[in-house]
Amino acid sequence: MVQLITPTPVSTIIAQLQENSERNFADARAMPPQVYTSPAFLEVEHTQLFRKQWLCVGRVSRLQKVGDYLTCDVAGQPVVVLRDNQNQIRAFSNVCLHRMSVLMQGSGNVRSIVCPYHAWGYTLEGQLRGAAQMDRQSGFCKSDYQLPSVRCEVWQGWVYVTLDADIEPLNQHLSELDALIAHYRMEDYVETFQEEHVWDTNWKILAENFMESYHLPMLHRATVGPHSRLDEMECPPGHAAFNYHWITKEASLAIGNAHPDNTHLKDHWRKTTALLTLYPSHLITLTLGYFWYLILQPRGVDKVHIRFGGGLSPEFINDPKADQYLSSLKSLLDEVNAEDRQGVEAVMRGVSSPLAKPGHLSHLERPNYDFARYLAQRVGAL
Numbered sequence: 001m002v003q004l005i006t007p008t009p010v011s012t013i014i015a016q017l018q019e020n021s022e023r024n025f026a027d028a029r030a031m032p033p034q035v036y037t038s039p040a041f042l043e044v045e046h047t048q049l050f051r052k053q054w055l056c057v058g059r060v061s062r063l064q065k066v067g068d069y070l071t072c073d074v075a076g077q078p079v080v081v082l083r084d085n086q087n088q089i090r091a092f093s094n095v096c097l098h099r100m101s102v103l104m105q106g107s108g109n110v111r112s113i114v115c116p117y118h119a120w121g122y123t124l125e126g127q128l129r130g131a132a133q134m135d136r137q138s139g140f141c142k143s144d145y146q147l148p149s150v151r152c153e154v155w156q157g158w159v160y161v162t163l164d165a166d167i168e169p170l171n172q173h174l175s176e177l178d179a180l181i182a183h184y185r186m187e188d189y190v191e192t193f194q195e196e197h198v199w200d201t202n203w204k205i206l207a208e209n210f211m212e213s214y215h216l217p218m219l220h221r222a223t224v225g226p227h228s229r230l231d232e233m234e235c236p237p238g239h240a241a242f243n244y245h246w247i248t249k250e251a252s253l254a255i256g257n258a259h260p261d262n263t264h265l266k267d268h269w270r271k272t273t274a275l276l277t278l279y280p281s282h283l284i285t286l287t288l289g290y291f292w293y294l295i296l297q298p299r300g301v302d303k304v305h306i307r308f309g310g311g312l313s314p315e316f317i318n319d320p321k322a323d324q325y326l327s328s329l330k331s332l333l334d335e336v337n338a339e340d341r342q343g344v345e346a347v348m349r350g351v352s353s354p355l356a357k358p359g360h361l362s363h364l365e366r367p368n369y370d371f372a373r374y375l376a377q378r379v380g381a382l
């Protein structure tokens with residue numbers, strides 16, 4: 001006879017997570033397995049995180065010209081972000097005001113927004129400007145139609161949106177991080193590639209993988225592992241909006257260190273990499289020569305959509321060997337990502353098993369502890 005497993009109530013999962021996150025760091029454990037597997041918990045994350053926080057959609061350099069646009073999904077709300085005729089970056093609901101079709105797909109450049117269903121057309125400012133065969137309807141008035149705005153701000157070259165009308169402005173939200181990483185001048189880094197992927201894991205398993213470098217010597221033993229010094233990693237306590245840790249890169253990886261033309265950085269800062277987790281789902285590796293990032297969106301409990309991109313610092317972009325640096329960086333990142341994918345998909349299979357049990361965290365997993373506390377606090381705010 002088949003035995004049905006009753007799902008753990010979401011209130012029990014939240015209580016377990018909170019109890020866990022109240023432990024001292026020295027006694028901290030990984031998060032309970034159900035936070036990765038429960039559809040009800042994911043629904044709470046949608047409500048409490050993805051519909052209420054600032055979410056990154058990519059680099060502002062993708063929106064250089066009037067009419068450049070990109071689309072994204074914010075917890076079930078299609079959003080289009082674009083550069084309007086006044087050269088302002090704006091975001092709108094990407095849903096037609098007629099019979100509610102999604103309007104734009106992917107990214108590109110347009111002179112206006114035209115619905116693919118019945119061709120209602122909108123300006124880049126979101127005003128309805130044309131609707132065929134509507135003039136016999138006396139109740140219809142074109143000027144009543146304006147696509148709802150979505151809050152949108154730019155920080156250090158990143159475009160963020162939020163569905164929350166009350167959250168503090170983005171630059172205020174991330175001001176403590178500005179103070180920590182100002183010397184990298186991240187806003188000047190040049191993006192050279194971006195891709196989208198879907199992996200078979202919970203979004204938090206991938207985020208947590210990114211926020212600790214404890215796994216580098218083992219999981220990445222065929223690539224970056226041998227260059228990683230666990231004893232040189234520093235994991236300070238996190239802040240309300242983000243966590244971070246510092247690692248050093250060996251001089252053998254030229255683009256991991258400051259370029260000779262970079263004269264504003266001294267001593268150990270010339271080889272220090274910042275690993276940043278901007279809650280909930282924007283992850284950045286910021287070295288002196290290159291950066292790469294992941295923007296995560298859950299697609300169910302066991303699938304994550306990834307926007308993956310990166311590029312070089314201005315000194316390396318201007319170096320005659322920039323193309324060479326870029327192709328070796330991209331091959332290295334592709335290999336490292338393949339290793340991470342194996343790692344995080346194996347964790348997903350593990351947390352889904354009946355005997356899975358969370359163990360103690362290392363001192364190198366301080367960011368994971370802070371992430372769990374952030375999560376507990378957000379999902380507890382019901």
Ligand code: FES
Nearest residue numbers: 096098099115118
């Ligand atoms: S749904 Fe957009 S024009 Fe009809």
Ligand SMILES: [Fe+2]
Nearest residue numbers: 209215220340
């Ligand atoms: Fe990794």
